[in-house]
Amino acid sequence: MTTANLLDFDLDGLAAFCEQLGEKRFRATQLFRWIHQRGASDFDQMSDLAKSLRQKLKGCAEVRALTVLTEHVSADGTIKWLFDVGDGNAVETVFIPEDDRGTLCVSSQAGCAVGCRFCSTGHQGFARNLKTSEILAQLWYAEHLLRRKFGRDERVISNVVMMGMGEPLQNYNALVPALRAMLDDHGYGLSRRRVTVSTSGVVPMMDRLALDCPVAMAVSLHAPTDELRSHLVPLNRKYPIAELLDACLRYLEHAPRDFITFEYCMLDGVNDQPEHARQLIEWVQRHRGTGVPCKFNLIPFNPFPASGLLRSSNAAVQAFAALLSAAGIVTTVRKTRGDDIDAACGQLAGDVRDRTNAATRMAQKRVIELKPVSSRAAALSTGA
Template identity: 75%
Template sequence: MERLNLLDVDLDGLVAFCGGLGEKRFRAVQLFRWIHQKGELEFDRMTDLARSLREKLVEVAEVRPLTVISEHVSADGTVKWLFDVGQGNAIETVFIPEDDRGTLCVSSQAGCAVGCRFCSTGHQGFSRNLSTGEIVAQLWHAEHHLRVRLGLKDGERAIDNVVMMGMGEPLQNYAALVPALRTMLDDHGYGLSRRRVTVSTSGMVGMIDKLRDDCPVALAVSLHAPDDALRDQLVPLNRKDGIAALMQACVRYLERAPRDFITFEYCMLDGVNDSPEQARQLVDLVQGRGMADAPRVSCKLNVIPFNPFPASGLKRSPREQVTAFAKVLQEAGIVTTIRKTRGDDIDAACGQLAGEVQDRTQVQVRMMRSPVPSPRSPRAVP
């Protein structure tokens, strides 16, 4: 009989599992704390569990971490782990230390099927969804490894901010994502605030609504263009619903969101989406004047310098262009930040999570059939 990986279940799932073993809820809570708060793998060391329960668990369950292929530490303190997820697939997880918080960027898929033009992960194609346990194991490893490395005391956390912005589109792996989020939020697990757990999506309208109903956390939307014509090229998923429907979903999400704003991410591509006119179009869009049926959205804009890679055919916007673009947004009263690039020396920055996956989607063939928009081309700039 295959043993259950206890990283695959949230607390409710663990309560049900322990109930099947004839154990009460408080035993499941104890077990959950040992795994997630103390980072313990071995049941024999969970000393406040009854010996009879420990003996049962050895037979039917395990805590299965991911195998670390490599670990790289940047000069700025950023840490990137490459984890083996089997069958030639690997995923990447990145820890970003800040003065006031520690952020972990977590992957949800091996590769990505969305194929955004500016993302090296998307250019590699898609292999498979991660399990709940594989998502949680990234946080499990990073938290308990960093506690030791940083010399933290009991009760001190290394990670207090999680962003589902690693490899993959989280909302395309919804069934595994939600239990993982619940484990992150649970006070008996990692105890993270809903405001400090962010799901980043390329804009799956129906799934945004579902997340609002099931497990509302902070939401970030990869926007990258102020109109459908350009966004269709940069974010192919846009062709399904369009920007107006996406804006409507964002307004609905805010009804239950832990924050009173949506974060829009905007990757700056030289000559493609970075002109002052496009900045003004973006202002009109989020303030409800840009297109029919697109409502005003309370938002924060995160302007992201592009991280170049050879296959993209795209270039990073010059610093002065990024600053000028952000200034247009700020002068219109929109809270706007220019994201710092982190971990450049270990390829840990946004869009560079390439990993090692088996491409079962023939992404390179599709890219050749649908060329990347060229900087300064009439087609790329409406």
């Protein structure tokens, strides 16, 4: 019999698994609590489970975490882990502590197939989707390690952002059970407002998520015109801005928050001029006659050699933010955290198999050697 990794299941999936073993649903609930609330992986620790069930589980199941390759702790308390996901691939996970919350930035893929120009993960290419267990294992490991580290019994991680490596909505079937486990009161009990999925704009999957498991939504916008956005975010050629904003409006009908967060990476001379800000204002305030309720996160770009792009000056960022704010749009400039361990916004890269052509491999090698690398808004922490 194949050994099942119980981290692959949300509560309904675990109940179905237990039913196959001849067990009732309440046993699945007990098991789910042991795994996710208490961080147990040894069935012998699960004292309120019948011995007969524990013996069954030993023969066909396990709680299999990911192997930690490295851990780095920043001077500001940010922690970055590199997890081995096999076949030479690894993914990164970042914990960002703040006074009123603890945010975990989670990866959904090894690499990324979207290929955004400013994203080092995209430059490295795509290896594979993560399994539900590999997504959840990042939270499972971090939550229970941090409880031990800080000597706490209560939850340490209050916010989860799916903003690490990969495009979450291109790994939909693994993502949704992971989200459900995060939200389940028998699991991590996170609020839908405090779990955020970030997407580059996979419109059909945004519509599905709205119905299947609505959580907070962040959209990587990065440009105010289709021509520029298609250059920076190739997915825009399939789902242009108007279609994306339509999807945002549909999503808001089901979302736990009454706004969409737009992520906007500030690129010197590319998308940071006053006319770009005015074009954005026109889009979000006039689309379909009503506009799209939103807030903007302006993200400092961390340059890497293969991108050919530079970070906007602080003056340009502040002027851009002032224009959006003057139009009544809530706007924040993302504070850099963990940059001394390459865990700041846009500094996750990880190790993935090179899926790109030979002409770019040497450039990627230089990126790794020179270190300051960039991916899509990886270590973004959101408010309540």
